[in-house]
Amino acid sequence: METMLAVEGLGKSFKDKKIVSNISFEVKKGEIMALLGPNGAGKSTTIRNIMGIMYPDEGTITFRNGTTKDIPRNKIGYLPEERGLYKNVKVMDILLYLAELKDYPLDRAKQRALEYLEKFGLEGKDKVSVEELSKGMGQKIQFIASIIHEPELLILDEPFSGLDPVSQELFKDEIRSLAKNGTAILLSSHQMNLVEEMADRLFLIHRGSKVISGSLSDVKKEYANFKCTIHGSNSLVLLESLPEVERVEQSDDTAVLYLSKNVDPAFWLKNLPGEMDIQELSIDRISLHEIFIDIATDKNLLKEAGEVHA
């Protein structure tokens, strides 16, 4: 699979303070790669280096199977974290202007703009000026602007922030469909549930350095321990005394038991004591959201984190 973007050993400091260090990852054609990390981890700095808004102190950034260090401006789409469009310009005019900057044919851009406006529930807004749009509508226009020219590599910095759940679904479907049609997508987002539904691979940074990378399923297999949710009246003492239980969260008649690493859930279930009150029981792996919180709050994951191989 063609590698559209390769970041190798990226390092960047501001005033002697190292902000990102030894960051290396690739984004391949047709995949969604999630760049994750807590606030201030260095995601936007990484993206700004890729986009040539600032320059790396260390490392290299190459495009299209390493054939060029020059940003393929006409084939790259970018939705920056900072939103903003010219306020008193009509929606269609701004979309066509941005398409023209990318040397994209204007008749085709106009057709795509109208199609996307309809898809995003903004029919008829082409003649409205940007200042008359709501924040969410403006964000949809900015998203359309980032893809109007059919980019091969699309970089989305927090695309879902400020969107209502319906609009989030629309964006999610569109991003997935772009990847299916071959676009390489680098996605930075704090919405872990959406990342979990969408990403093929992820790269998680904390304080400017890699903590975890790999395919979503391998990362979950490696770091997402099992948790067991039990509805029933059981004392906290009993629950905490069960084997392989690291932590219990209990409220009313519901308890969530966080199990230790490498527990075989079928074996564990068989060994539950007969006196337990079990009205309902489910067992799942913890979510990406919970893995993220463990990392962001420096829980035990950091000690063992690293690359997860398929």
Ligand SMILES: Nc1ncnc2c1ncn2[C@@H]1O[C@H](COP(=O)(O)OP(=O)(O)OP(=O)(O)O)[C@@H](O)[C@H]1O
């Ligand atoms: N131009 C700058 N000058 C000095 N420090 C900067 C500059 N830009 C970013 N930083 C610092 O670099 C660190 C990483 O910032 P960055 O915006 O890359 O984080 P982020 O992971 O995108 O965070 P968030 O999730 O909050 O958007 C922060 O400590 C920030 O204060």
